[in-house]
Amino acid sequence: MPELPEVETTLRGIQPHLQGATIREIAVREQRLREPVSPTLADCTGLRITGLKRRAKYIICELSDHSHWLIHLGMSGSLRLCKPSEVFKKHDHLAVTLSNRLQLRFHDPRRFGIFLHLPAGDPTEHKLLNSLGPEPLSPEFTPAVLARAFRTRNAPVKTVIMDSKVVVGVGNIYASEALFRSGIRPQTPASKLTKPRIAKLTAAIRTVIESSILQGGTTLRDFLHSDGSPGYFSQSLTVYGRAGEPCRTCGTAIQQAVLGQRSTFWCPKCQR
DNA sequence: CGAACCTCCTGCGGGC
């Protein structure tokens, strides 16, 4: 369940090894992902990787012919670098051999991930990217922006902050965490929140994601030898997954309910 | 447009 910080950590881990490398070979071992792996992926042999960036939870890889790879880790995906000789693990669906004697492997048991080859052009015009909201850590993510999005939304605030058109990168775990941090009950209709509370929520989303990236960065020492999953689960979560356990602030039992098909956790005393 | 619901898939944990 890679959340944005995990994607960012993955990007930082692989970037130094991919940037500037030439693609020697591409092996697609399983093309049935959320969308079929692009058939033109094989045509990328011989191209150089000229840049890597992240947008929302997507990793965008720029190639020397100005085409791009658009990668999403879905629920269970990971990217990892290893020696080309390493035995394939179950669910290693893609292997990209590079000129630097390393191999990039895309591993994804549940196959909710995506690995697309976009034709030369601006990747942000792709339909998966062209209607995304602001990055939570960018200056564009302000209380005013959130307030504007909330005005017309009567759905639970938790559902709304998980809407990627409102703000990207707030997954199920961090939605609960950010709401706890801002003292807001997840069920509250977004339209009912006052300006000061929205401001608090904006800051909480930023803080929760920021501190998690820092954790990922410290846990992950050498991406080359890691198993591909940054140790971000080791972080202490305040409410997520803690139903029935005492709130770390007031001791009240953490509640759990399903909201918008997703399990949600909150403290009934600290969050109103 | 908004809201509710559906879907893809496999691993894991609970119950017996």
Add this chain to the structure above:
DNA sequence: TGCCCGCAGGAGGTTC
């Protein structure tokens, strides 16, 4: 120990 069942979840798609 083994088996069955149901749940978990990112996010686009569908329907009303």
